[in-house]
Structures are given as C-alpha cells and as structure tokens.
Amino acid sequence: MEVPRSRRRIRHSPPPPPPAQGCTGGDDLISMLPDDMLLQILTRLGCARAAARTCILARRWRNLWIHLPGLIFHDVPVGKVQAALTRVARRRAGMSVSALDIRLMRSVPPEAARHDEALAKKLLCKAVRLSPEELMFVLPRSSISKPGRRVEITMPCFLHATSIELDTYFIQIQPPANQILHALERLSLSGNIVDIGACLNQCPRLHVLRVTCRGVLPVLLEESLTALEAAVALGLTVSLLRIELELYSGGHTADGAQFASLLHAAVTEDKFLALERLSLQHYRCTILDLDTMVARCPRLRVLKVNADRSAQVVTIRSTSLQELELSIDEGQCEGINIETPLLTQLKLSVDAASDINVSIWAPMVEKVSYLFSYKKLALMFGFWSLQSLRVDTVENYKYKDEGLTKEGKDACSQPPRVHVLCLQISAQDQSGPVLNFARELEKPPVSNFPILALNLNAEGHVLAAFVSRILGMHHLQTRIQRLKVVLCSWSEMSKCVKHCPCNEPKN
Incomplete structure (x- = not known):
C-alpha cells in the first residue's frame, strides 16, 4: 500500500543577494579602501612600528606605513629607528613628513648604550633627509653611560x-x-646647551623658546642667560626656563649672590617668572632667604635645595610648588615652616643638633620621605635614646623576617599609599638632653603608620617593657598593623651595669 505524499510544500532558504559590483564574498573590504583612509587608520595606532606590523594582514598593507604623514617611534631601539628612517627616505625621495617624533628606548644594557650614543648622532642626520616640519628627539638619561668626555x-x-x-x-x-x-x-x-646665542642668531623667525639647562658650567650659564636677556628685549618669548645644576668632578661652590647673578636674565620686575624647576642640592649652593627666593618664582613646581647652615628658621611658602627636596645640615636651625597647598611629593632630611620646631602644611602630599637624625643623644625614656626617626611612603609591601621590600610575588596589597615609621634607638648609659618623643611623632606631614620598624641597640638591657611602652602610645596603638624589631649588636654575654634601671623592682 502506498503512503501518500504530504501536500505541505518544502520551503527552501532564499538565495544570497548578489555581491556588489567589483566585490566577491571572500574579499577583504577594509583593504579595498583608498590609501588615504587606510593611512588614517594607521595614524590612529600612534606608533610607526605598530603600523609597519600591519603588513602581515595582506599584501595590500605592505609598505603602506612608509607613506604616513607623521612618524612616531616611542621606546624603540635606536638601530631599528635608523633602519626605518633609511627605508622611508629611500621610498619617499624628495617628499617630506609633517612630523617626526623619536623617543629612544630607556632601558638598554651598558654595552648597547655606548653604541646607541654614536648612532644617535647619525639618527639626527637621517632625520634631515625627511625634512620634517615638526621634530621631537628625546635621548633618555639611562641610555647615556659612556665614561670620560661628554658626548x-x-x-x-x-x-x-x-x-x-x-x-x-x-x-x-x-x-x-x-x-x-x-x-x-x-x-x-x-x-648641556653650548652657545645658545649663536643658535638664536640663526633663527630669524623664532618667537617662542623653551630652555632646560642641565650640567652647564656657571660661566657658560651666565653667558646663555645674557643672550636670552638680549633676545627677550627684541621680542622673543621664553615660555619655559629650567636650570638644573649638577655636581661636576672637582666640584664647584657658589653662594646666593652668585646664584642671583646667574639668574639675572630671567628676572622681570624682581621675579623669576619663567623658572619652573630649580635643583641646587648637588651643586653645594645654598640660599639664605629661601622664603624670599621662592616668593619670586610664581611658576616654580620643583625645588631641590640645601638650606643655609646659618639660617635659624627655614621657611618655604609657595602656591605652585608640587615637589620639594630639602636638606638641612647641623647648624643654627631652630625651626622649619613649610606651607605648600599643592605639594604632592616631599623629601625632607634634617640633621638635628637640638629640638627643632616643625610646621608642615601640605594637605595634598602623597609621597613622603622624612628623616630626622639626632646628632646629640636625645633621651626618650630613661636611658633609651632616639638616633633617627624616618617616615617613608611605599606603594606595596610584603612583611618577612628578613625585612620590608617594595616588590615580590607574595606582596601583601595595601592602600595605594602606605607609610612606614622606622625608629633607630639605642640604650646609652650616659645622660643627654631629654626629647619629647610624642611631639616628634607629630612633626611628619602624615600620621598614619601601618608599619613600625624598630632597630634597637639594646646592649643587653631588658627591652620588653620599653617596646610595650612605645606600642601603648596613643599615636601608635590604634594604627600599627605590622611590627618589625631588629636587634643590633646583640650578645647573650652582654650584662647590665651595676645599679642599672633594669634592676629596679618597678621597671
């Protein structure tokens, strides 16, 4: 018996639409875009090296990056940049680029750094062949390691x-x-700019100049500033002036008067309007009246300086300062007054001969390195003397018996800013000036110390009661999360002297 067929009609899927004219289903639609649009895509990569790697996509993309209007090389080895510029110059003979931005790789081995210095000179000569309208060339500090004569x-x-x-x-x-x-x-x-006056004479249309002088000898610096003064009088705008004085072999000494003479060209109505960065720490140059000097620099953002030994009160007040490194050697200093509402980084190092009044107002400070070293014995409790008090800021830390470090796979994550209080304390059998330890803890610009490190030179004395007393202070007892105790020069044979306070019944 036959089974009748179903009367339901079988429906087939509709055929695909016909391909567009000149296009098949397997075509790379992006590669079919005109060159101008493809170059816009490569430009948005922001890196010539990344643009060159698109050649693996299809034959259509090969050598397309060579025709980019602007070439950017960031953190690329100098040899690869030189090879790329040679290739571009060969394929674009007689054609210029709108912009050339070269920032060489920062971390290289010493042997490669010496080779890179020579190639850096040749690299600039290669750049000339491309006739860029805008050029940026950065050779980082870490790539310079050649000893002897400067490059x-x-x-x-x-x-x-x-x-x-x-x-x-x-x-x-x-x-x-x-x-x-x-x-x-x-x-x-x-x-290290040489003869900036000659350079200005060869640029007749120059109207905006930014200058950062690094490692320039004082005589040459004075000549450069004099040349700038003459150029400013003719209409040149110096939008940025930075002076970073460094330590030379053999050293050099200057006083505040000489420093003021060097900056004479930057003065407008008795103010250093263009100065944004000033570093004098390694120059052995000090300024007696820091407060007046800083007040004359309304755009100063970074200040690294040593206080004059004859200054009784060191005062720094600034509404523009963001980074401050201040060193105060043992001298006549009796007070430190810092008022910086925008300060985010503070490094303060003080060799204290006596109790110093400290007032620091920096509500935005994040990164702190604070060190007080007490030259004379400063008695804390009984015969325990404070040698140094240090506060440091770390991003992350791990706690182990061997110490505190900033890195490691098993690092214990903490809030972005963690402050460590480190105390160097020794037991002394001789008397000295009494120090108000609770007051010393109030001087740093930060008060939250999750980590306490005690470096104790106990000399055989009983230290449990002393450590317990420190942890019981209201400045620390509710904040400490980690405690590390290091015993320096510990010996089981050490004994207390006769009639030592350790032997008192109530101690």
Missing part, C-alpha cells in the same frame, strides 16, 4: 622645520654651523 651632538640644519624639540639630558647641543633656519618658529632645547 656632543651638533644640531643638524632642518631648513623646513617650524618646530624643533631636542631633549638630550647631559649631551652637549651645538647649533648648526653657518646655516640659517628661516622657517623655525618654535624651539625647545634640553641638555
């Missing part, structure tokens, strides 16, 4: 450049020889 770089002549920025740290920068940069309007130089 010198002569700035090539970029005839079509309207903006140039060179940052070479301690490498000497020399202006191009007998070449006029007619198009240059904006110039930024950072490093």
